[in-house]
Amino acid sequence: MAKEPARVLVTGAAGQIGYALVPMIARGIMLGLDQPVILHMLDIPPAAEALNGVKMELIDAAFPLLKGIVATTDPVEACSGVNIAVMVGGFPRKEGMERKDVMSKNVSIYKSQASALEQHAAPNCKVLLVANPANTNALILKEFAPSIPEKNITCLTRLDHNRALGQISERLQVPVSDVKNVIIWGNHSSSQYPDVYHASVVTGAGEKAVRQLVADDAWLDGEFITTVQQRGAAIIKARKLSSALSAASSACDHIRDWVLGTPKGTWVSMGVYSDGSYDVPPGIIYSYPVTCENGSWSIVQGLPINEFSRKKLDATANELVEEKALAYSCLI
Numbered sequence: 001m002a003k004e005p006a007r008v009l010v011t012g013a014a015g016q017i018g019y020a021l022v023p024m025i026a027r028g029i030m031l032g033l034d035q036p037v038i039l040h041m042l043d044i045p046p047a048a049e050a051l052n053g054v055k056m057e058l059i060d061a062a063f064p065l066l067k068g069i070v071a072t073t074d075p076v077e078a079c080s081g082v083n084i085a086v087m088v089g090g091f092p093r094k095e096g097m098e099r100k101d102v103m104s105k106n107v108s109i110y111k112s113q114a115s116a117l118e119q120h121a122a123p124n125c126k127v128l129l130v131a132n133p134a135n136t137n138a139l140i141l142k143e144f145a146p147s148i149p150e151k152n153i154t155c156l157t158r159l160d161h162n163r164a165l166g167q168i169s170e171r172l173q174v175p176v177s178d179v180k181n182v183i184i185w186g187n188h189s190s191s192q193y194p195d196v197y198h199a200s201v202v203t204g205a206g207e208k209a210v211r212q213l214v215a216d217d218a219w220l221d222g223e224f225i226t227t228v229q230q231r232g233a234a235i236i237k238a239r240k241l242s243s244a245l246s247a248a249s250s251a252c253d254h255i256r257d258w259v260l261g262t263p264k265g266t267w268v269s270m271g272v273y274s275d276g277s278y279d280v281p282p283g284i285i286y287s288y289p290v291t292c293e294n295g296s297w298s299i300v301q302g303l304p305i306n307e308f309s310r311k312k313l314d315a316t317a318n319e320l321v322e323e324k325a326l327a328y329s330c331l332i
Helices: 016-026 045-061 075-079 099-120 134-144 158-172 210-214 217-221 223-229 231-239 245-260 307-329
Strands: 006-011 037-042 066-072 084-087 126-129 153-155 183-185 193-195 200-203 206-209 268-273 285-293 296-299
Touching: 006 016, 006 075, 016 037, 016 045, 016 245, 037 045, 037 075, 045 066, 066 075, 075 099, 084 099, 084 245, 099 134, 099 307, 126 134, 126 245, 134 153, 134 268, 134 285, 134 307, 153 285, 158 183, 158 193, 158 210, 158 223, 158 245, 158 268, 183 307, 193 223, 193 307, 200 210, 206 210, 210 217, 217 223, 223 231, 245 268, 245 285, 268 296, 285 307
Parallel strands: 006 037, 006 084, 037 066, 084 126, 126 153
Antiparallel strands: 153 268, 183 193, 183 285, 200 206, 268 285, 285 296
């Protein structure tokens, strides 16, 4: 029996990430090769013509799984009946802008999109926040869409997770698919903590610890961490544009694993609503290691945290608590 089409919303769909993301969704990379989709694309009125161009290209690509396209500048029409919402649209920080100015713009965007989603999305809609500051934008959306379950609002740290996998793969000259269980803790910012204390590599002689194979603690505790933390800036420097292809691909990975499940014995990183696990303050959206099953994520519990890691978990949590206070001050 053919499956019912899933309605997938992409906001900021005429932008760089949106343009990379919508063909991946239409091709089945996000939800599987047997899952038809109806794409809902939202952008702001000045981008309406570009958005229509994206719609034309989607039609021209003749994707077999794509059963319909809604391209609109109206949030209510965009959010109506959606099962999955990937929130890419946001206000980017421009030169000379203070953090509070950017936060204030994004608070008002996510306040209005929260109410459109809450009133018009399908029940049990899964939400992924990509637009920066992703963790705090997700928190604002959660605050203003109280009827959406908190477990259904997440933010993207899978890009950082995949960057960490890539760095280990390059260092050890092994396929990236053989590296698993890195962790991104905390904020999708340069305070994040890419942790390989629990990561392993599948070798011909079984699974081996990443730290044992790399055998260079100075690199793992120094350059590796800063490379992952600063990778976005390095790509902007090289391309003169921000990461779009890798961000879109990791958004697909995030939703696919959330909906279809993580492989047994493997966890991934997702920004989720903290319940206080690992002594992280509750009430912030924080990246944790999670496993997914039957459409739900669960934080991996009981991993030992050494003193080096503890300091880094706390530093990124402190930044998120400050961001939360800044965002709330914009609401007054």
